[in-house]
Amino acid sequence: MLTEHAAVIGRQVAEAETALADLRAGRTGRLTIHYFAxxxxxxxxxxxxxxRQSTPGVxxxxxxxxxxxxxPEVTRGEADLAIVVRARDAHHEGVHLVHLLDDPYRAVLPKGHRLATRRVLDLADLADEPWVGSERPGPCLDVLLAGCAAAGFSPDVLVESEDYATAQGFVAAGLGVSLIPALGLANRNPGVVVRKVxxxxxxxxxxxxxxxxxxxxPALSGMLTALRDATTR
Structure with a gap:
């Protein structure tokens, strides 16, 4: 009887050791990732x-x-990784920031706008235009407002949308101009033109x-590598 139990215990210990080794090596486990749209x-x-191709067990x-x-959820341990917008030199205690890419803002104008014939605009060219807001309060809006301030003006926002597709719709209707980051222009409204600034x-x-x-x-390092690869593609 003892021999039979010892055999069972031996198998269970071996399975536990294998599972622990897989966990330590990043072949199994769980990652929680938070991201923006x-x-x-x-x-x-x-x-x-x-x-998932390289690590299907996680x-x-x-x-x-x-x-x-x-x-804050990263610092509290509620998320293992989060995609965030922060300044290049930003520092947060206990958090390591891995730069993935820079996402430039583009000017979005109604078709037929007087500036639409130009390939590149000076940001100050938009100073006297009515604006359609595209960002909610936070780091992205801070970047936009800082750029306008450096160009010597504060945008006159007549329409708030906080959504890139909706902002493009308002621009297409001729209600104003907007600044939208390049990643937010994957689905472009046919009624707008986009120009570099x-x-x-x-x-x-x-x-x-x-x-x-x-x-x-290991699992977290693997995900960071996959994110870097995605930015280069």
Whole structure:
């Protein structure tokens, strides 16, 4: 009887050791990722597809966080990784920011607008125009307003939308101009034209935020690699 029980216990110990080794090596486990909408299709979706091919045993839970800022959830351990917009030199205690890409803002004008014939606009060219808001309060709006301030004006926002597709609809109807980041223009309204801006060109820096204590975890490192690959593609 003891021999039979010992054999069962031996098998269970071996299985536990194998499961623990897989967990330590990042072949199994669970990752919780928070992201915002425009980063989803462009970055998170292809990165997740690549990650699942190489690490099918790790479960990934995704949560879209617009309009909340997911960084506090990373610091509290409620998320293993979050896609965030932060300045290049930003620092947050206990959090490591991995820069993924810079997403420049573009001028969005109604078709037939007097500036639509120009390929590149000075941001100050839009100073006297009515504006359609495209950002809710937060880091993205801060980038936009800082760019306008550097160009010497504050935008006269007549319509607030806080949604890129909706903002394009208002612009197409001739209610104003807008600044929308390039990632937010994947589905372009046929009634608008998009132009680069300069002097300055507002740019939002997109990062992956992880806890400093989690750096080096195999599954998390694998996901960061997949996100970097997605940005280069």
């Amino acid at each position: 425009t980063a989803g299709a462009t970055l998170v979706a292809p990165a997740l597809a690549r990650f 479960r990934v839970d995704l949560t879209m966080t617009d309009p909340e800022d997911p960084l 300069r002097g300055p060109e507002p740019v939002r820096a997109i990062h992956a935020a992880v806890r400093e204590t989690s750096l080096g975890a």
